[in-house]
Amino acid sequence: MRFDDTTVSLSDTLTRTINSIQGETVTLRELVAAIGEQGMLLLCALAALPFLIPVSIPGVSTVFGAAIVLLAVAITLNRSPWLPDRILDRELDAAKLLPALRKGVKLVSRIDAWVRPRALSLTAGRMAVVNGCVLVFGGLLLMAPFGLIPFSNTAPAIGILLLSIGMIQRDGVFVLLGYLGTVLTVVYFSVLLFAAFWAGSTLLS
DSSP states (O other), X not given: OOOSOTTSOHHHHHHHHHHTOOSSEEOHHHHHHXXXXXXXXXXXXXHHGGGXXXXXXXXXXXXXXXXXXXXXXXXXXXXXXXXXXXXXXOOEEHHHHHHHHHHHHHHHHTTGGGOOSBOGGGTSTHHHHHHHHHHHHHHHHHTSSOTTSTTTTHHHHHHHHHHHHHHHTTBHHHHHHHHHHHHHHHHHHHXXXXXXXXXXXXXXX
């Protein structure tokens, strides 16, 4: 699961995909069709983009989080992905989603110059399986019911995006950054849960 031509920047590829979407609503099926043969990892990166900015789009975290989980499972098992129709055909408001995707691409474009093939051992072989498992975990974190809490979607999305970039462009450094983003997300969520538990215990006492 990788691009053969890593000279094409990820932001350019994502921009072409986003610009191909038309209509008042957009579905995951349309995004899959727009991406075509460019791969499941690109779809994972695309699905992480809306959460890089503080905007709330109803249903997106569930649809995109579930898609990332299922795609990551397929990547881990090196098989074609299976996505249920209710996820593929869930209509999302294009007027809200597409601007969020474009803003996400602008953020990605800022790191394009830093991405290059390196530390290849972290992007192939058994590590590809490990990376896929981390993507699955990241997708589950994205679906966690903390939507109203600041950065609860942004934190896991950053880890997913960095890991996807590393795998797509065969950059082991970005794979490691993706790991770091996922670990920091776990720490952040653990603090939130501890704070909620502590607050509840205080009220009950």
